[in-house]
Amino acid sequence: MVTPRPDRPVTITDIAAVTGVAPSTVSRALNRPGRVSVATRNRIQAAARELNYAPHLPARALAPGRTGNIAVLVSDVTNPFYFGLIRGSQQQLKAAGYAQLLVDTEDSGEHEAEMLRAMRRTLDGAILAASRLPERALAALAEQIPLVTVNRNVPGVMSVVMDTPSGIQQAVEHLISLGHRDIAYVSGPENSWSNRARWRAINAVAARHGMRLPRIGPFPRGRHSGSAAADALLITEATAFIAFNDLLAIGMLTRLRERGVRVPADVSAVGCDDVFGADFCNPPLTTLTTPIEQAGRVAASMLLSRLKHPVSPVTRRAVVLPTHLTIRESSGSAPDRRSRNWPGPLVLS
Amino acid sequence: MVTPRPDRPVTITDIAAVTGVAPSTVSRALNRPGRVSVATRNRIQAAARELNYAPHLPARALAPGRTGNIAVLVSDVTNPFYFGLIRGSQQQLKAAGYAQLLVDTEDSGEHEAEMLRAMRRTLDGAILAASRLPERALAALAEQIPLVTVNRNVPGVMSVVMDTPSGIQQAVEHLISLGHRDIAYVSGPENSWSNRARWRAINAVAARHGMRLPRIGPFPRGRHSGSAAADALLITEATAFIAFNDLLAIGMLTRLRERGVRVPADVSAVGCDDVFGADFCNPPLTTLTTPIEQAGRVAASMLLSRLKHPVSPVTRRAVVLPTHLTIRESSGSAPDRRSRNWPGPLVLS
DNA sequence: ATGAAAGCGCTAACAA
DNA sequence: TTGTTAGCGCTTTCAT
Numbered sequence: 001m002v003t004p005r006p007d008r009p010v011t012i013t014d015i016a017a018v019t020g021v022a023p024s025t026v027s028r029a030l031n032r033p034g035r036v037s038v039a040t041r042n043r044i045q046a047a048a049r050e051l052n053y054a055p056h057l058p059a060r061a062l063a064p065g066r067t068g069n070i071a072v073l074v075s076d077v078t079n080p081f082y083f084g085l086i087r088g089s090q091q092q093l094k095a096a097g098y099a100q101l102l103v104d105t106e107d108s109g110e111h112e113a114e115m116l117r118a119m120r121r122t123l124d125g126a127i128l129a130a131s132r133l134p135e136r137a138l139a140a141l142a143e144q145i146p147l148v149t150v151n152r153n154v155p156g157v158m159s160v161v162m163d164t165p166s167g168i169q170q171a172v173e174h175l176i177s178l179g180h181r182d183i184a185y186v187s188g189p190e191n192s193w194s195n196r197a198r199w200r201a202i203n204a205v206a207a208r209h210g211m212r213l214p215r216i217g218p219f220p221r222g223r224h225s226g227s228a229a230a231d232a233l234l235i236t237e238a239t240a241f242i243a244f245n246d247l248l249a250i251g252m253l254t255r256l257r258e259r260g261v262r263v264p265a266d267v268s269a270v271g272c273d274d275v276f277g278a279d280f281c282n283p284p285l286t287t288l289t290t291p292i293e294q295a296g297r298v299a300a301s302m303l304l305s306r307l308k309h310p311v312s313p314v315t316r317r318a319v320v321l322p323t324h325l326t327i328r329e330s331s332g333s334a335p336d337r338r339s340r341n342w343p344g345p346l347v348l349s
Numbered sequence: 350m351v352t353p354r355p356d357r358p359v360t361i362t363d364i365a366a367v368t369g370v371a372p373s374t375v376s377r378a379l380n381r382p383g384r385v386s387v388a389t390r391n392r393i394q395a396a397a398r399e400l401n402y403a404p405h406l407p408a409r410a411l412a413p414g415r416t417g418n419i420a421v422l423v424s425d426v427t428n429p430f431y432f433g434l435i436r437g438s439q440q441q442l443k444a445a446g447y448a449q450l451l452v453d454t455e456d457s458g459e460h461e462a463e464m465l466r467a468m469r470r471t472l473d474g475a476i477l478a479a480s481r482l483p484e485r486a487l488a489a490l491a492e493q494i495p496l497v498t499v500n501r502n503v504p505g506v507m508s509v510v511m512d513t514p515s516g517i518q519q520a521v522e523h524l525i526s527l528g529h530r531d532i533a534y535v536s537g538p539e540n541s542w543s544n545r546a547r548w549r550a551i552n553a554v555a556a557r558h559g560m561r562l563p564r565i566g567p568f569p570r571g572r573h574s575g576s577a578a579a580d581a582l583l584i585t586e587a588t589a590f591i592a593f594n595d596l597l598a599i600g601m602l603t604r605l606r607e608r609g610v611r612v613p614a615d616v617s618a619v620g621c622d623d624v625f626g627a628d629f630c631n632p633p634l635t636t637l638t639t640p641i642e643q644a645g646r647v648a649a650s651m652l653l654s655r656l657k658h659p660v661s662p663v664t665r666r667a668v669v670l671p672t673h674l675t676i677r678e679s680s681g682s683a684p685d686r687r688s689r690n691w692p693g694p695l696v697l698s
Numbered sequence: 699a700t701g702a703a704a705g706c707g708c709t710a711a712c713a714a
Numbered sequence: 715t716t717g718t719t720a721g722c723g724c725t726t727t728c729a730t
Binding site for chain 3: 373374385
């Protein structure tokens with residue numbers, strides 16, 4: 001029996017030598033067990049296990065068409081919004097034998113483009129969780145490499161988006177039913193597609209109710225945006241606000257408390273996303289719940305089915321996931337506007 | 350001029366054809382610019398840019414020794430504890446030209462081992478953020494592939510750990526200084542190394558103060574552990590607790606509120622980790638802050654320097670990062686024990 | 699400074 | 715059913 005050097009990774013050639021067959025037979029036995037006689041297959045698989053063989057994926061990836069890698073690009077890995085997405089996609093990808101490459105684009109379209117450029121030959125496809133790329137660039141990219149965008153809808157690119165309009169409608173009407181008439185939209189970063197979609201949806205609902213909601217901001221991502229946003233809000237007449245996302249809303253909650261503004265007695269707060277933390281902040285946040293983990297699963301599935309059937313017409317190009325309003329304690333009846341005043345002084349911190 | 354087919358990825362051979370040199374020269378020009386004449390180098394680099402060339406990483410990885418991939422294994426991607434770690438390592442790895450493969454082991458040692466086994470030939474190294482593997486397995490693995498563990502210290506394996514004892518000491522003494530004498534440790538999963546380390550540290554401090562702290566639990570990870578833990582706590586005489594981690598502590602906070610127990614008036618709460626959310630939960634949580642993002646950076650750096658200098662003795666094998674207590678509003682003076690009673694009835698939910 | 703040639707591990711035609 | 719052969723794209727000797 002031939003004993004391969006134990007300090008060198010075991011290859012199919014080693015297995016071939018040990019079992020006395022050709023390397024290609026080993027390859028077949030391991031990948032398409034059906035095309036090999038039962039006897040040899042068993043012998044080979046036993047030897048593989050015995051030698052603790054693991055395939056060398058890069059070598060396999062040399063043959064065109066399959067690297068086994070899918071990239072997932074997020075704008076900020078520490079944003080809890082992505083946690084569920086990452087987990088959802090990871091589940092699907094792992095089950096299908098793909099590795100997930102997590103890439104943080106640092107919220108920059110250039111980083112995003114550069115990473116994709118550098119990695120494109122290493123990838124079978126990519127999931128873009130919050131692309132900052134212009135439509136044209138995205139469409140062009142999708143020609144070169146299978147792509148699924150999340151929360152971004154551009155023609156010709158597969159996508160998973162949330163049904164923002166219906167969720168926003170629920171949110172606005174929830175506040176209206178509580179007696180609020182002055183409702184502000186607290187805007188997020190202007191380069192965010194979700195932000196624009198939400199603002200558009202708000203406008204549409206407001207128009208339907210013969211109202212016009214003011215908008216404050218935009219406020220960038222970052223620790224102190226919540227404070228700035230809360231301060232800006234208090235200058236207005238608003239008795240309620242809908243914030244671009246929960247992070248911003250939670251930041252505002254903190255600042256409002258500092259300034260002695262009671263939520264929801266003085267001001268009602270509504271967030272978007274229902275991220276980790278929305279249920280235990282103070283007070284627990286009423287928010288538009290988006291099925292983000294499902295979005296991750298769906299995005300991965302779309303990509304995988306596309307890889308399997310490169311041009312199948314059955315692959316849907318755009319999936320819309322339902323959203324719903326989760327009512328917690330941060331929203332309540334509108335205060336009598338005339339008697340409204342903030343107990344605390346403005347404290348600059 | 351030779352025009353390569355535009356629908357096929359550009360290879361160094363294409364560049365060679367275009368510039369009239371040999372493929373090997375292109376390779377050199379791109380990787381070791383010093384070993385090529387300035388003129389040809391410029392010509393080649395220009396052509397590469399022109400053709401929008403990107404190296405095919407799997408092919409490069411065929412040559413032994415460098416795949417460009419580092420795996421980061423976490424027990425649960427949705428656990429906020431890991432966010433900073435992932436970001437820290439990602440920063441370092443990206444800067445060094447490595448791709449980060451994020452792997453969720455689902456808190457199972459078997460998954461962990463299996464993933465590592467399957468991927469080992471694809472990897473230049475791995476960071477194990479919360480390994481569930483037995484010491485022997487870990488040590489054996491470290492022989493085969495460069496490894497850095499985080500929050501896990503096993504001889505012969507590079508590691509980054511937190512200085513739990515000093516942080517725990519601060520926490521315990523903080524509570525003692527507030528008059529607490531009955532302090533419980535709320536234990537996390539028994540297969541967690543951190544959990545055992547924290548419990549050991551607590552015991553040591555208690556002994557130094559002539560006390561013996563009771564321990565309740567263990568409580569597994571999961572949404573409802575906090576409730577169970579809070580209920581268990583209320584059966585004891587404890588006026589304060591230190592929870593295995595913030596997630597557990599926050600869950601307990603929620604349950605305590607449901608049951609009408611005031612924090613910190615009736616019970617003081619201390620968590621561990623200072624995760625996202627610890628600063629805005631209700632009340633904001635006093636917690637042992639661990640520099641987890643730094644841990645990610647350090648772990649990546651250790652791995653990278655190890656890859657560069659395979660057996661350099663200068664690479665430290667174990668790094669201990671300082672921790673400190675962050676005092677927020679969940680801890681306060683101990684109540685008079687005799688007058689202590691919980692206003693609310695026990696509500697099973 | 700540059701070219702020629704071999705080979706990394708695996709898969710897929712094709713042949714037997 | 716199995717073996718032979720030829721690459722995949724790149725790096726790396728070894729010549730020149």
